[in-house]
């Protein structure tokens with residue numbers, strides 16, 4: 001089966017990125033948000049990213065034109081009904097995700113593939129709530145989507161070969177590298193990355209060093225392009241807190257437990273770059 005029209009649910013950090021790369025690579029793309037204000041914010045972030053990337057020669061005017069031609073925004077779920085694939089990138093909460101997939105299941109034809117960009121939920125826990133478990137796949141992109149090459153492609157016990165192949169082909173056409181993964185909590189990257197990020201917060205709690213020094217130590221000592229606390233600010237501390245809850249429930253291992261400082265910062269609304277403040281001010 002060939003994917004021509006792509007629907008994206010959510011135009012936050014990840015949804016806007018997936019919408020960006022889909023439209024830039026020639027797919028007719030529709031992105032759906034809960035309100036016009038959030039939709040405008042998400043679409044605006046694509047424009048901001050493009051302006052900076054073009055100035056740094058990391059994107060082209062052609063890419064900008066492709067996005068203008070191929071991308072539309074909506075606040076109506078019905079506008080996703082004739083898409084060949086719908087990629088969900090909404091809040092990391094199984095109840096919210098399943099509620100929207102339930103509505104989409106009624107709206108979309110049987111042929112539409114459903115994909116989730118979840119970081120930590122099991123794809124099968126969403127697929128089994130729909131009448132199309134064979135059409136359900138995981139597509140886990142990384143932030144910032146236009147820059148990051150990896151997409152984890154998750155096949156559940158019920159995903160059909162045809163669906164999986166179509167998802168792999170879609171990822172290839174975005175000029176990304178697909179890593180097929182088993183349907184386990186956190187897949188490959190978050191299973192390894194989340195304990196490391198939480199340990200950086202625990203190091204800060206223990207007053208081992210300042211945020212900047214923790215970040216510098218990991219960049220200069222390990223050759224990482226970004227320090228863990230900066231990365232957490234980019235990921236979003238609210239999303240990280242949701243992920244830790246899900247991963248701790250699954251593995252019951254202390255390395256996945258949320259540090260008190262993370263909980264406190266989320267309660268105070270200091271959730272990282274998107275709120276203007278996290279471990280750093282923006």
Ligand SMILES: NC(=O)c1ccc[n+]([C@@H]2O[C@H](COP(=O)([O-])OP(=O)(O)OC[C@H]3O[C@@H](n4cnc5c(N)ncnc54)[C@H](O)[C@@H]3O)[C@@H](O)[C@H]2O)c1
Nearest residue numbers: 010012013014015032033034089090091092118119143235
């Ligand atoms: N932040 C990351 O680095 C990252 C990386 C990979 C995957 N993810 C995953 O991607 C998903 C989204 O994360 P994010 O960081 O983009 O979060 P975000 O908070 O930036 O964006 C989520 C967006 O979804 C919207 N939304 C909520 N319910 C909706 C609905 N019913 N219909 C349409 N839109 C709706 C919200 O208004 C919000 O704008 C999560 O599952 C997360 O785990 C995040």
